[in-house]
Amino acid sequence: xxxxxxxxxxxxxxxxxxxxxxxxxxxxxxxxxxxxxxxxxxxxxxxxxxxxxxxxxxxxxxxxxxxxxxxxxxxxxxxxxxxxxxxxxxxxxxxxxxxxxxxxxxxxxxxxxxxxxxxxxxxxxxxxxxxxxxxxxxxxxxxxxxxxxxxxxxxxxxxxxxxxxxxxxxxxxxxxxxxxxxxxxxxxxxxxxxxxxxxxxxxxxxxxxxxxxxxxxxxxxxxxxxxxxxxxxxxxxxxxxxxxxxxxxxxxxxxxxxxxxxxxxxxxxxxxxxxxxxxxxxxxxxxxxxxxxxxxxxxxxxxxxxxxxxxxxxxxxxxxxxxxxxxxxxxxxxxxxxxxxxxxxxxxxxxxxxxxxxxxxxxxxxxxxxxxxxxxxxxxxxxxxxxxxxxxxxxxxxxxxxxxxxxxxxxxxxxxxxxxxxxxxxxxxxxxxxxxxxxxxxxxxxxxxxxxxxxxxxxxxxxxxxxxxxxxxxxxxxxx
Amino acid sequence: xxxxxxxxxxxxxxxxxxxxxxxxxxxxxxxxxxxxxxxxxxxxxxxxxxxxxxxxxxxxxxxxxxxxxxxxxxxxxxxxxxxxxxxxxxxxxxxxxxxxxxxxxxxxxxxxxxxxxxxxxxxxxxxxxxxxxxxxxxxxxxxxxxxxxxxxxxxxxxxxxxxxxxxxxxxxxxxxxxxxxxxxxxxxxxxxxxxxxxxxxxxxxxxxxxxxxxxxxxxxxxxxxxxxxxxxxxxxxxxxxxxxxxxxxxxxxxxxxxxxxxxxxxxxxxxxxxxxxxxxxxxxxxxxxxxxxxxxxxxxxxxxxxxxxxxxxxxxxxxxxxxxxxxxxxx
Numbered sequence: 009x010x011x012x013x014x015x016x017x018x019x020x021x022x023x024x025x026x027x028x029x030x031x032x033x034x035x036x037x038x039x040x041x042x043x044x045x046x047x048x049x050x051x052x053x054x055x056x057x058x059x060x061x062x063x064x065x066x067x068x069x070x071x072x073x074x075x076x077x078x079x080x081x082x083x084x085x086x087x088x089x090x091x092x093x094x095x096x097x098x099x100x101x102x103x104x105x106x107x108x109x110x111x112x113x114x115x116x117x118x119x120x121x122x123x124x125x126x127x128x129x130x131x132x133x134x135x136x137x138x139x140x141x142x143x144x145x146x147x148x149x150x151x152x153x154x155x156x157x158x159x160x161x162x163x164x165x166x167x168x169x170x171x172x173x174x175x176x177x178x179x180x181x182x183x184x185x186x187x188x189x190x191x192x193x194x195x196x197x198x199x200x201x202x203x204x205x206x207x208x209x210x211x212x213x214x215x216x217x218x219x220x221x222x223x224x225x226x227x228x229x230x231x232x233x234x235x236x237x238x239x240x241x242x243x244x245x246x247x248x249x250x251x252x253x254x255x256x257x258x259x260x261x262x263x264x265x266x267x268x269x270x271x272x273x274x275x276x277x278x279x280x281x282x283x284x285x286x287x288x289x290x291x292x293x294x295x296x297x298x299x300x301x302x303x304x305x306x307x308x309x310x311x312x313x314x315x316x317x318x319x320x321x322x323x324x325x326x327x328x329x330x331x332x333x334x335x336x337x338x339x340x341x342x343x344x345x346x347x348x349x350x351x352x353x354x355x356x357x358x359x360x361x362x363x364x365x366x367x368x369x370x371x372x373x374x375x376x377x378x379x380x381x382x383x384x385x386x387x388x389x390x391x392x393x394x395x396x397x398x399x400x401x402x403x404x405x406x407x408x409x410x411x412x413x414x415x416x417x418x419x420x421x422x423x424x425x426x427x428x429x430x431x432x433x434x435x436x437x438x439x440x441x442x443x444x445x446x447x448x449x450x451x452x453x454x455x456x457x458x459x460x461x462x463x464x465x466x467x468x469x470x471x472x473x474x475x476x477x478x479x480x481x482x483x484x485x486x487x488x
Numbered sequence: 489x490x491x492x493x494x495x496x497x498x499x500x501x502x503x504x505x506x507x508x509x510x511x512x513x514x515x516x517x518x519x520x521x522x523x524x525x526x527x528x529x530x531x532x533x534x535x536x537x538x539x540x541x542x543x544x545x546x547x548x549x550x551x552x553x554x555x556x557x558x559x560x561x562x563x564x565x566x567x568x569x570x571x572x573x574x575x576x577x578x579x580x581x582x583x584x585x586x587x588x589x590x591x592x593x594x595x596x597x598x599x600x601x602x603x604x605x606x607x608x609x610x611x612x613x614x615x616x617x618x619x620x621x622x623x624x625x626x627x628x629x630x631x632x633x634x635x636x637x638x639x640x641x642x643x644x645x646x647x648x649x650x651x652x653x654x655x656x657x658x659x660x661x662x663x664x665x666x667x668x669x670x671x672x673x674x675x676x677x678x679x680x681x682x683x684x685x686x687x688x689x690x691x692x693x694x695x696x697x698x699x700x701x702x703x704x705x706x707x708x709x710x711x712x713x714x715x716x717x718x719x720x721x722x723x724x725x726x727x728x729x730x731x732x733x734x735x736x737x738x739x740x741x742x743x744x745x746x747x748x749x750x751x752x753x754x755x756x757x758x759x760x761x762x763x764x765x766x767x768x769x770x771x772x773x774x775x776x777x778x779x780x781x782x783x784x785x786x787x788x789x790x791x792x793x794x795x796x797x798x799x800x801x802x803x804x805x806x807x808x809x810x811x812x813x814x815x816x817x818x819x
Contacts, residue, residue, distance in 0.1 A: 072588050078541060079584035083577045085548050088555060089566030090573050096566075097631055100559025101779045105787045108556040111549045112794040119545045120801045123538030124808055131808050171780075173631070175559075178782040410567040411632050420574045427578050431585055438592045 016409045018417040019091040022424060024391075026083050028384055029428050033077030035383045038152055038199065039206025040070050041145040043233075048141050052134060057449060058229055065226070065447035066210075069439055071126055076435045078119075080428070085111075091417065095398055095408035102168055102176045102185060103158045110154035118147035152199055160191035162399050163390070164259045176399070189259055193252040194390075200245045201386065204346060205379025207237035211349075212376020215369035217446045222363050226447040231372070232362060235353035242347045249343065250306070256393075257307055260400060262321045263393030266332040268303055269293045270317040277301035278315035283337070286329045291318070293333075327395045335388040342382040349375050491788065492778040495557040496767075498791060502553050504756050506546035508659060508749050513540045515660020517583055517608025518653060519679055520601060528672050529601065535667040535813040537587060542802055544580070556787055560631060560777040561767040567633040568626045569618045569640050576614035582607030609653065616652025620645030620694075623763060624701055625770045644697055651690035655752065657683035662744040665736070667813045680736045680744055688729055691755055695722070698762050702770060705762045718761050725754045 013021070044066055051059035085107070088096045096104075124132055124140040132140070167184030168176045178185060211234030217227035257264045265271075269281045271291040280303040284296035304313040318326055349371055356362045398405045513536045523529045536543075555562040566573055586604035590597050621640035628634055661683055664676035699706040709718055732747035734740075740747075763769060767777040778784070 072592070075541075075584055075588045078544070079581045082544065082548055082580060085551050085555075086566065086573055086577060089551070089562045090570055093563035093567045093632070096555060097559050097563035100555055100562065101783045104552070104556030104559055104562075104779060105783050105790075107552050108549075108787050109790050111545065111552045112790050112798065115545045115548055116542065116794070116798045116802070119542040120798065120805055122541055123805050127538065128808055177780045178786070180782075182782075182786050410563075410570075411634075412567055412570060413637070416570060416637065420570070423574065423578060427581060431581055434589065435585060438589065 013414065013418075015412055015414040015417050016406050018414055018421055019409050019412070020405065022091060022417060022421040023087055025421065025428070026080065026087060026424055028387070029432060030077065030080040030084055031383065031387060032380055033073055033080060034148065034152070035202045035205045035380060036209065037070060037073050037077050038148045038202035039204075040066060040073065040209075041141075041148045042203070043206055043210065044070060045138075045141050045145040048138050052138055058225060061226060061447050061449060061451040062230060064451040065442075067126065069442050072435055072439050072442075074118075074122065076432055080432070083424075089410075090420075091410050091412070092398070092408050093410040095403065098174055098403060098408075099162075099176050099399055102165075102178050103161060105178075105182075106154050106158045106161070106186065110151055110158075114147045114151035114154060117150065118144050121147070149199065152202070153195060156195050156198055157186050157188070157191050160194045161185055161188045163194075163394055164188050164190040165399050165402060176402075190252075190255055193248070193255045197245070197248045197252045197386075198383075200241055200248060201379070201383050203237065204241055204245060205383055207234045207241065208346065208349075208372070208375050208379045209377070210234040211238060211372045212374075213443045215372035215376070216443070218363060218369045219366060219373070220446070224446060226449075228363050230447075231369075232357075235350065235357070235362065235372070238346060238350035239354045240350075242343065242350045246343055246347065249340075254307065256390075260393065261316060262318065262325065262327060263332065263390070264307070265316070265318045265321070266327045266329045266393055267336040267389060268307075269296070269329065269333045270303070270315060271329070272319055273315065273317040274304070275314045277312045278303040278307075278317075280306065286333045288326075288329050325396065327393050332389055332393045335385040335392070338385040339382050339389060342378050342385070345375060346378065346382075491781060491784040492775050494788065495778065495784055496774045499550065499553050499557060500756070500760060502546055502549040504753065506543070506550050507756070508752055509543035509546060510540070511656045511752070512536070512659040512663040512745075513543055514583070514608040514612045515656035515658065515683075516664065517604050517660075518612060518657050519660055519683075520605045520608070522679065523672075523675075525598075528675070531668055531672060531813055532664060533587070533590070533604075535664065538809045539806060540584075540587060542805060544584070547580075557779050557784065558767050558774065558777040559779055560772060563631070564626060564628055564633050564768050564772065565618075565622060568635060569621050572614040572618045572621065572640055576611045576618070579607040579610030579614065583611060608656075612653045612656045613649040616649035617641075617645040619652065619759075620648030622768065623648070623698065623759070626768050628768065628771050644694075644701070647690060647694055647697065651687065651694050654683050654686035654690055655755075658687045658748050659745070659752070662732075662736070662748045665740070666742045666745050669812050677736055677744075680748075681733065684729070684733060684736065684748070687751075691725075695758065704770075708761050708764065721754055721758050721761065725751065725758070728754065 044063060047059050047063040047066070050056070051063060121140040121143040124137065125144050128140065129137040165176070166188050167179045167181055169179055171177050210230050214227045214229075214231030214234055217224055218231055221227065253264065253267075268278070269284060269286050270278060271286075271293065277300065279298040279300045281293055281296050281298045284293035284298070286293045301311045304315055305311050307313075307315065318329070349368075352368055352371065353362060356365050356368050362368075394400055396404050396406065398408045516532050516536055520529065520532065523532055551562070554565075582603040584607075586600045586607065590600035590604070593600070617640060620642075624642065624644055626633065626635060627639070658680060661676045661680035665673055665680060668676055699709065708714060728747055728751050732744055732751060735743040735747055765773050765775075767774045
C-alpha cells in the first residue's frame with residue numbers, strides 16, 4: 009500500500025492524519041464548552057428548567073467529545089518527537105516553551121475541573137459548579153491560544169536568533185514570538201470557526217428535532233440560539249478571514265498565489281478564478297472560470313494593482329497548488345453557505361416562521377456537519393500552503409523528519425488509521441445516538457440511585473440504558 | 489544551582505507525579521480482569537473516573553516539558569523508542585475511551601473492559617521498557633539517534649517493563665484498599681500483597697542489573713565517598729517496604745497507598761542517582777540537551793506561577809471526591 013512512498017512522505021501523512029482527526033474534537037469542544045457555560049449561566053440567572061435540560065443534554069455529548077480530544081491530543085504532543093525529531097531539536101527552544109505553557113495554563117485547568125463539571129454538582133453546589141464549567145471553557149480557549157501561537161510562529165517566524173548548530177534560539181522578547189505577525193488573525197479566525205462549527209451542530213440537532221415536532225420547546229430554543237450565532241458570527245468570520253488572507257499575502261505570498269491559482273504574474277489587475285483545474289506541470293489553470301481584476305480588488309483594494317504569480321517563485325519553493333486551491337474554495341464555499349443559512353434564519357425570524365419553515369430546517373440539518381469540513385479545509389489550506397517549509401522560509405519539511413526507516417513509519421501510520429477509525433468511529437456513533445434523542449424536561453442528571461455509576465462519560469445513562477424514573481434525580485432538584 | 493539542574497528536577501517531578509497518579513489508574517486497568525463483573529468493576533472504575541484525565545495530563549507535561557527544556561533529549565529518545573511510544577499512545581487511546589464507552593454501550597461492555605485492560609497493560613509495559621531503553625543507553629551520532637530498530641528490545645528492557653506493570657498494579661490495588669470497603673477491600677489487599685512482592689523483586693533485579701550496564705552507574709553507588717550518601721536509599725526502601733506490607737496485611741486504610749507512593753519515590757530517587765548527570769546516557773548530559781537560558785527562564789516563570797495553582801485545584805478535585813466510593817457513585 010505504501011511502497012512508493014518515502015519515510016518523509018509517510019511521516020507527513022501520519023501527522024496530517026493524526027492532527028486532522030484530533031482537530032475535529034477541539035473544533036467542536038471549544039465552542040461547546042462556551043455554549044455549556046452560556047446555558048448554565050442562563051439557568052442560574054433565570055431558573056428555567058429548559059436551560060438546565062439543554063445543559064445536561066449537551067454535557068453528555070461534551071464528555072464523549074472531550075475524551076476523544078484528550079486521547080488524540082496526547083498523540084500529538086509526542087508526534088513532534090517521534091516523527092519530527094530534527095524539527096524538535098532545532099525549533100524546540102522557541103516552540104517548546106509555548107507548548108509547555110499550553111499544558112500548564114490550559115490542559116491542567118480543563119482536566120482539573122472536568123471531573124467536577126461532569127458530576128460534581130451535587131457535591132459542590134451550583135455556584136462552584138458553574139465556576140468549574142467556566143474554568144473548562146476558559147481552558148479550551150487558552151489551549152487554542154498557545155497552540156495557534158506555535159503554529160503561527162512556524163508560519164511567520166520572528167524574534168529568534170540562529171545558533172551555530174542550526175537551532176532557533178529565542179531573541180530578547182518572548183512577546184514578539186508569541187504575538188508573531190500571523191497569530192492574531194489566525195487565532196480570531198480559528199476560534200470563530202470553532203464557535204461556528206458548534207453553532208451549526210447545535211442548529212442541525214435542533215432542526216432535526218423540529219422536523220419531527222415543530223412545537224418542541226427544547227428543539228426551538230437550541231435552533232434559535234444556533235441561528236443567532238450563524239447570523240451574527242458568520243459575517244464577522246468572513247470579514248476576519250479576509251483580513252487573515254491579506255496578512256498571508258503580506259507574509260506568505262506564495263500561499264496566496266496557490267490559493268488563487270495564479271501561476272502567472274498580472275501586472276495590471278489579476279482575475280479572480282472561481283473554478284478551474286490547476287495543473288502544476290503545465291503551470292496553468294484549465295477550464296478557468298474567472299472574473300477579471302477582481303482578485304486585485306480583493307487583495308489590493310485596487311482593480312489595476314499588479315499581483316505577482318508563482319512564476320516569480322522558484323519551483324522548489326512552491327506549495328502544491330491543486331490541494332491549496334481546492335481546499336480554499338471548499339472553505340470559502342461553506343462560509344458563504346453558512347452566511348446564507350444565517351440570513352435565511354433572520355428573514356424567517358422576522359417573518360415569524362423560524363420554527364415553521366421545514367426547508368430552513370432541512371438546510372440547517374444538511375449544514376450541521378459543515379463546520380468540520382470548513383475547519384479541515386481551512387487547515388489544509390494554511391498547512392499545505394506553507395510547504396515546502398515547516399518553519400516558513402527557514403527549515404524545509406524534508407530536513408525536519410526523524411531518522412526513521414519507511415517501514416517503521418508505515419506500520420505506525422497503518423496502526424493509527426485502523427485504531428482511529430475504529431475507536432473514534434464508535435465514539436462518533438455514540439454521539440449521534442445521543443443527538444438522535446430529543447432533550448426532555450427533567451433531562452436525566454447525576455444518577456444517585458442504586459444502579460447509576462459515576463463516570464466522566466456524562467452523568468446520565470446512555471440511551472440504551474433505561475433512564476428509569478424513581479432512581480433518577482435531576483441535578484436541579486438534587487442540588488437546590 | 490543552575491537553571492538546567494532546576495529543570496531536570498522539574499521534569500523529574502512531572503514524571504514522578506505522572507507515574508504515581510496515572511500509575512494507580514493504569515494499575516486498576518491491569519487488575520481489572522480479576523474483579524467480579526458488575527459491582528466490583530463498577531466501583532473500581534468509579535474510584536478513578538473523576539480524576540484520571542487530570543492524572544494523565546502529567547504525561548503531557550513530562551513530554552511537553554522535555555521538549556521545551558531538553559529538546560535534544562526529546563529528539564533523541566522518541567525516535568529511539570519509536571515503536572514503544574506509538575504502542576503507549578495507542579494503549580492510552582483505548583484506555584481513555586473505555587472510561588466513557590463502557591457506560592454508553594452495555595451490550596459491548598465486556599469488549600470495552602478488555603480494551604481498558606489491554607490499553608492499560610500495553611501503556612504500562614511500554615513506559616517501563618522506554619525507561620529501560622533510556623537507562624541501557626542510546627546510540628547518538630551528530631545530535632540524532634543512530635541505533636537500529638530493535639535496540640529497545642532486550643531482556644533488561646523487558647524486566648523494566650514488567651517492573652512498571654507490577655508497580656502500577658501495586659499502586660492501583662493500594663488505592664482500592666483506600667477507596668473500597670468490605671469484601672472488595674479484602675480482595676484489594678490480596679492483590680496489593682502479590683503485586684508488592686513482585687514489585688520489590690523486580691526493583692531489586694533491575695537495580696542489580698543497572699550496576700552491570702555502565703561502569704559509571706556502578707561508581708555512583710559503590711565508590712567512596714558516595715556510598716555513604718547513597719547507601720541509605722536501599723536501606724530506607726527496605727524499611728518502607730516492611731511498613732507497607734504490614735499496613736496491607738493489617739488494617740491500613742490509606743496507609744498502604746501512601747507507603748507505596750513513598751516506595752516509588754525512593755525507587756525514582758535511586759534511578760536519579762544512577763543516571764545523573766545524563767539526560768540520554770551514555771553521551772548526552774543534561775547540559776548538552778538543555779534549552780537556552782532564555783527558554784528556561786521564560787518557562788520557569790510559568791511554572792512558578794501555575795504549579796501552585798495546579799496543585800491547589802487538583803487537590804481540591806480529589807477532596808471533592810474523597811471517601812469510600814459507592815457502587816452508585818459519590819454522595
